[in-house]
Amino acid sequence: MNRIWKKRMNKLGVSLVIVLLGLLFISPLLWMIVASLKPETLIFKDMGLESFLPKQANFDNYLAILFTDSVNFLKYMWNSLFSVGMIVILGTVVNSLCAYALVKLKFPGSGFILVVIIALYVVPFESVLIPLYVVVNSFGWINEFPSLIVPFIAEAFSIFLFIQFFKGIPNELEEAAQIDGANPFQVFWKIVVPNSKPVFATAAILSFVTHWSDFMWPLIVATDESIRTVQVGIQYLFTDNNIEYGQIMAALTLTTIPVVLIFIFFQRYYVQGITSSGVKG
Amino acid sequence: MEWLLNRIQGGKAVRLSLTYGQQKKWLGFLFSVPALVLLFTFLILPVGLAFVYSFMEYNMLNPQGKTFTGLSNYARLFQDAIFFTALKNTLYFSVLVVPLQCAVALGLAILVNKKVKTAVIGRVFFFSPVVTSMVVVAILWTFLYNVDSGLINSALNFFGIPSQPFLLSEGQAMNSIIFMSVWQGAGFQMMIFLAGLKDVPETLYEAADIDGANAWQKFWNVTLPSLKNVTGFVLMITTIQAFRLFIQPYVMTNGGPSDSTKTLVFILYENGFQFRDVGYSSAIAVVFFLVVLSVSLILKKVLNQ
Amino acid sequence: MKKFSIGIMFLLFMGVLIGCSSSEEASGEDGGEVKLSLWHPEGDTSEAYKEIIKEFNKEYEGEIEAEMTFIPRGNKYAYEDKVSAGATSNTLPDLLALDGPNVANYADSGIIQPIDGLVENQDDFVDSIIQQGTFEDQLYTVGPTESTVALFYNADMLSEAGIEPPKAGEEAWTWEEFYEAAKQLTDKEKDIYGVNWTLDYGEWIIYFTGPAVWSNGGSFISEDGSAADGYVNGPEAVEALEYLQKFTEEGLVNLQPTPTEFEDGKAAMMLMGSWEWSKLQNYPDTEWGITYYPKSPDGEQVSPSGDWNWGISTSTQHKEEAATLLNYMMNKENVVKISEVENKPAARHSSFEMMEEWEQEPLNVLKDQVLNSAHPRPTTPSYPVLSTKYGQAVQNIFLGGDVQEELDKLAEEVEKDMQRKGQ
Incomplete structure (x- = not known):
C-alpha cells in the first residue's frame, strides 16, 4: 500500500513539475494567441502578467488577414505545406537510406563521405545563399517549386542524426534476417525502419520545423504569388509604417498551428524501440 | 522493390548469384547516390563558389565587375578588429551555451520520458519555443529584460537585488542572449535525447531497481552510459549550432552595445548583404568554416575516447 | 514498400523536371507589344499601383504591356536582398523601385541608368526628390511621394502642463526649448x-537624427562625397549627438519603449515619421498635434526627407517605353492617388495642391517641412556602411558611450570603405 502511494505521489510530483516548467516555455506562444485576439490599441497597453488576459477578445485580426483581396493567405499556407511536406517526405527517405548505407553497408569510400557530411553541417546557410542562388538560377528554377524543395532534400544534419541511431542497432538482428534470405533493402525496410521510429519522428519534426520558418531563401527565389510561401506572404504586415501587431500575431498564430499539429502527430512514434527489449545492453 | 533490384542487377539469375556481401556494396552505393548528388549540387558546389569568391573583389550589385585580388580579403580580415571581437564573442557564447543547453535538454527529455499523463503536454510545451516565431520571442524577451518594468527585474527587486540593464549593457547583453537561447533551443535537443532514451533497455532499470538504486544512481549508472552515443552527437551539433549564432543578436541587439553581441555569422551577413561585399563576406565564411570544422573534429576525437 | 517506390518515382520525376525546366526562355516581345516588368515593395500602395498599371495597359494596348511584381519587404532589408540576388543573376526588371538612400549605391554599381531629360514636367517635383535622385550631377530616379519627421504631441498633456507648441516654421523650438519641455513633461x-x-535598427536612426546634425551646420560626409573624417565626427555632429544623448542619459526618453508608448499616453511627445498621423487616428480619445522638428540655436530648421523612387535598370531593352511608363505613373493624378493611400506628402507641387487637408492644421506642418526645410540623406556609394555603422554608433551613444570616440571610430570605418570603393 505504502509503495503504491509513494509511486502515485511521485507521479503527481513529476506532473506538477512538467506543467509548471511547461508554462515557462509556452508563455510566449500563449501571449501571441492572446494578443492576436485583442484590439490593436490594447496589445501593448497592459504590461507584465496582465498582458496575458484576453480583454475584449474578438476575431477581427483573423478576419482581416484571411479576407483581404490582395493577400491569399490560405494559398500561401498550402504552398508552404506542399514544399515543406515534400522536403520532409523525400528528405527522410533519401537521408535515412544514405545513413544506412554509410553505417551498415560500408562500401568503398564511405568513411571519407562521413567526414565530408559532418563538415557540410558546419556551413552556415547565410554564406552559401548567393552561390546557391547562382546554381538554382542556372537550372531555371526561379519562381518554380523545385527551387523551394530540391536543394533541401539531402541534409547533412539528418544524415548525421540517422547515422548516430543506426549505429546502435545490433548487427545480430540483421544477421538473423540475412540468414532468412533477406537482401539489404529488406533488412533496412523490415528491421531498421520499424526499430527506429523515434529517430524517424525526430528527423521529420526537426526538418519540418527548420524549413517551415525559412524566410530569406523563399523570398529570394519565389517572388511569384503562385508559389509564395506563408512566411514570405505575411511579411507585408511588417512594413515600416503602421505595423498592425494584432494582425501580425494572428498571422503568426495561424502559421504556428501546422507545426504544432505535425509535432503532435509525429511524437506518438516515440515508443520504446524493439531493440531495447533485451537484445542490446 | 524487387523489380528495382532485378533491373539493376540484370535479372533474377544475377540476383541469386550475388552474395549478401556483394549486394551490400552495390546497394550501399546506390542508396547513398541520391543524397550525395543533391549534396554535391546544392551544398558542395556553392561552398566551392564561395571559396572562389573569397579571392575576389566582388560587389553584389555588379557581378560582371568582379576581379581576382588574391589574398587581399584575407589580409584585410586579419587586420579587422571587429572580426576578432566577433570571434571572441562567438567562442564565449559557445563555451557557455553548449553545456547549459545540453544539460537542460537532457533534463527535460528525462522528465517527458516518464510514464505520466502530462508527458505529452510537456513535450509540446517544452518544444514550443523552437516553433515560436523569433518576432514574438524577441518582443517578449525584450519585455522580460526591460530595465524599468521587466518581469525579471521585478523578481530581482523582490529579493532585494537592484535592477539590471541586461540587453542594454555591454557586459550583460551576451549573457542575456545565452540565457534566452538555452530556453529557446533546448526543446530541439530534447527531441533527440528523447529518441535516445527510447532505446535504453527497460530491463536495465528493472535490474537497478532490484539492486535498490536511487534515482540519481540510476541516472548516473544506467541512463548516461546508455546515452553515450546520443550525447556525443548532441554535443557536436549543439556546438556547431552555437557557432552559427546570428538571428538572436540580429533581432534583439543588432550586435551591440559596443559590438558585444556581434558574432561571426553576424558580420558575415552584414558584410555580404548589407554592405554587398561578397568577396569579404566569403573570406569570413571560409575562415569560419575552418575554425568550426577544427573545433568539431577535436570534439569528435575527445568524444571518441 | 509501395510508398517507398512512389518516393523513388517522384525522385525520378524531379530529375526530369530538372532537365526540362531550364530550357524555357522568357521572350521580351510578343506580337510587337513591348513587355515591361517592374518591382516594388509590397505594402499599402500595392492596390493603387495595380490600378495605375491596369489603366496604363488599357491606354497603351498593343504597344506596351506592364507587369508589376510586389516584393515583400519585411522590417529590414529583405527587398534590397532580392534586388542584390536579381543583379547577381542578371534578372532585374525594367523599372525598379528603390529607397532614396540607395540611389548612389545603385547608380555607382551600374544597375540603374541616368534619366536626364526623360522626366516630364521635372520642375514640378519638390527639390528634395530631385536632390535625392541625383548622383554625380545626373538624375537617376524620381518618386511619387516624400516623407518627413516631425514632433507629434499629446495635446491634452501639453496643455495641462501649460506648454504651447510652435505653429510656424520660424518659431520652431530651439534645442533648449525642446529639452525644457521634455523635462517638464517627464513624470x-x-x-x-x-x-x-x-x-x-534599420535605416531609421540616420533618418531621424540627421536634422539635428544638419541644423547645427554639420554633415555626414564632404560635399564631393570623398571624405567622412572631419565631417561625421566634426564638432557640429558631435555637438548634435551630445544634445540628443542628454535625453537618454536623463531619462527623458525610454530606451526600451513598447511600440505604442506614445499612443498609450506613456510619453508626451514623439519624434516620428509623417505616417504616424494615420496611426493616431486609431486613438480618437486623445487630442493629437504636430509641430516642427526642433532646430539648433545656431541654425535653420531642418527636416529629413526621402522615400521610394523609381529608376530604370541598365539591363532594360526598352528605355524609351520604360520612360513612358515612368512618366505615366508620375503624372499629377497618379501621384495624388499613391500619396493618398498612405497619407504621404506628394512629391509634385501640383499634386500637393490638389490635396486639401494638407493645407490645414496639423498636416500643414508636414507640408511646410517638405517644401521648405527638407534635407536629403548623403549620396555616396558608401552609404550602406555609413548608415549601418552610424546606427550602431548612435545606439552606443544613447547607452552612454563617448560621442567623440564613437564617431571617430565610425569615421575611420567609412573612410576605409570609401577608399576601397574609390579603387
Whole structure:
C-alpha cells in the first residue's frame, strides 16, 4: 500500500513539475494567441502578467488577414505545406537510406563521405545563399517549386542524426534476417525502419520545423504569388509604417498551428524501440 | 522493390548469384547516390563558389565587375578588429551555451520520458519555443529584460537585488542572449535525447531497481552510459549550432552595445548583404568554416575516447 | 514498400523536371507589344499601383504591356536582398523601385541608368526628390511621394502642463526649448516620458537624427562625397549627438519603449515619421498635434526627407517605353492617388495642391517641412556602411558611450570603405 502511494505521489510530483516548467516555455506562444485576439490599441497597453488576459477578445485580426483581396493567405499556407511536406517526405527517405548505407553497408569510400557530411553541417546557410542562388538560377528554377524543395532534400544534419541511431542497432538482428534470405533493402525496410521510429519522428519534426520558418531563401527565389510561401506572404504586415501587431500575431498564430499539429502527430512514434527489449545492453 | 533490384542487377539469375556481401556494396552505393548528388549540387558546389569568391573583389550589385585580388580579403580580415571581437564573442557564447543547453535538454527529455499523463503536454510545451516565431520571442524577451518594468527585474527587486540593464549593457547583453537561447533551443535537443532514451533497455532499470538504486544512481549508472552515443552527437551539433549564432543578436541587439553581441555569422551577413561585399563576406565564411570544422573534429576525437 | 517506390518515382520525376525546366526562355516581345516588368515593395500602395498599371495597359494596348511584381519587404532589408540576388543573376526588371538612400549605391554599381531629360514636367517635383535622385550631377530616379519627421504631441498633456507648441516654421523650438519641455513633461512617478523615439535598427536612426546634425551646420560626409573624417565626427555632429544623448542619459526618453508608448499616453511627445498621423487616428480619445522638428540655436530648421523612387535598370531593352511608363505613373493624378493611400506628402507641387487637408492644421506642418526645410540623406556609394555603422554608433551613444570616440571610430570605418570603393 505504502509503495503504491509513494509511486502515485511521485507521479503527481513529476506532473506538477512538467506543467509548471511547461508554462515557462509556452508563455510566449500563449501571449501571441492572446494578443492576436485583442484590439490593436490594447496589445501593448497592459504590461507584465496582465498582458496575458484576453480583454475584449474578438476575431477581427483573423478576419482581416484571411479576407483581404490582395493577400491569399490560405494559398500561401498550402504552398508552404506542399514544399515543406515534400522536403520532409523525400528528405527522410533519401537521408535515412544514405545513413544506412554509410553505417551498415560500408562500401568503398564511405568513411571519407562521413567526414565530408559532418563538415557540410558546419556551413552556415547565410554564406552559401548567393552561390546557391547562382546554381538554382542556372537550372531555371526561379519562381518554380523545385527551387523551394530540391536543394533541401539531402541534409547533412539528418544524415548525421540517422547515422548516430543506426549505429546502435545490433548487427545480430540483421544477421538473423540475412540468414532468412533477406537482401539489404529488406533488412533496412523490415528491421531498421520499424526499430527506429523515434529517430524517424525526430528527423521529420526537426526538418519540418527548420524549413517551415525559412524566410530569406523563399523570398529570394519565389517572388511569384503562385508559389509564395506563408512566411514570405505575411511579411507585408511588417512594413515600416503602421505595423498592425494584432494582425501580425494572428498571422503568426495561424502559421504556428501546422507545426504544432505535425509535432503532435509525429511524437506518438516515440515508443520504446524493439531493440531495447533485451537484445542490446 | 524487387523489380528495382532485378533491373539493376540484370535479372533474377544475377540476383541469386550475388552474395549478401556483394549486394551490400552495390546497394550501399546506390542508396547513398541520391543524397550525395543533391549534396554535391546544392551544398558542395556553392561552398566551392564561395571559396572562389573569397579571392575576389566582388560587389553584389555588379557581378560582371568582379576581379581576382588574391589574398587581399584575407589580409584585410586579419587586420579587422571587429572580426576578432566577433570571434571572441562567438567562442564565449559557445563555451557557455553548449553545456547549459545540453544539460537542460537532457533534463527535460528525462522528465517527458516518464510514464505520466502530462508527458505529452510537456513535450509540446517544452518544444514550443523552437516553433515560436523569433518576432514574438524577441518582443517578449525584450519585455522580460526591460530595465524599468521587466518581469525579471521585478523578481530581482523582490529579493532585494537592484535592477539590471541586461540587453542594454555591454557586459550583460551576451549573457542575456545565452540565457534566452538555452530556453529557446533546448526543446530541439530534447527531441533527440528523447529518441535516445527510447532505446535504453527497460530491463536495465528493472535490474537497478532490484539492486535498490536511487534515482540519481540510476541516472548516473544506467541512463548516461546508455546515452553515450546520443550525447556525443548532441554535443557536436549543439556546438556547431552555437557557432552559427546570428538571428538572436540580429533581432534583439543588432550586435551591440559596443559590438558585444556581434558574432561571426553576424558580420558575415552584414558584410555580404548589407554592405554587398561578397568577396569579404566569403573570406569570413571560409575562415569560419575552418575554425568550426577544427573545433568539431577535436570534439569528435575527445568524444571518441 | 509501395510508398517507398512512389518516393523513388517522384525522385525520378524531379530529375526530369530538372532537365526540362531550364530550357524555357522568357521572350521580351510578343506580337510587337513591348513587355515591361517592374518591382516594388509590397505594402499599402500595392492596390493603387495595380490600378495605375491596369489603366496604363488599357491606354497603351498593343504597344506596351506592364507587369508589376510586389516584393515583400519585411522590417529590414529583405527587398534590397532580392534586388542584390536579381543583379547577381542578371534578372532585374525594367523599372525598379528603390529607397532614396540607395540611389548612389545603385547608380555607382551600374544597375540603374541616368534619366536626364526623360522626366516630364521635372520642375514640378519638390527639390528634395530631385536632390535625392541625383548622383554625380545626373538624375537617376524620381518618386511619387516624400516623407518627413516631425514632433507629434499629446495635446491634452501639453496643455495641462501649460506648454504651447510652435505653429510656424520660424518659431520652431530651439534645442533648449525642446529639452525644457521634455523635462517638464517627464513624470517618473507615473512612468511618463517626455519624448518617445524609436530605436529601430534599420535605416531609421540616420533618418531621424540627421536634422539635428544638419541644423547645427554639420554633415555626414564632404560635399564631393570623398571624405567622412572631419565631417561625421566634426564638432557640429558631435555637438548634435551630445544634445540628443542628454535625453537618454536623463531619462527623458525610454530606451526600451513598447511600440505604442506614445499612443498609450506613456510619453508626451514623439519624434516620428509623417505616417504616424494615420496611426493616431486609431486613438480618437486623445487630442493629437504636430509641430516642427526642433532646430539648433545656431541654425535653420531642418527636416529629413526621402522615400521610394523609381529608376530604370541598365539591363532594360526598352528605355524609351520604360520612360513612358515612368512618366505615366508620375503624372499629377497618379501621384495624388499613391500619396493618398498612405497619407504621404506628394512629391509634385501640383499634386500637393490638389490635396486639401494638407493645407490645414496639423498636416500643414508636414507640408511646410517638405517644401521648405527638407534635407536629403548623403549620396555616396558608401552609404550602406555609413548608415549601418552610424546606427550602431548612435545606439552606443544613447547607452552612454563617448560621442567623440564613437564617431571617430565610425569615421575611420567609412573612410576605409570609401577608399576601397574609390579603387
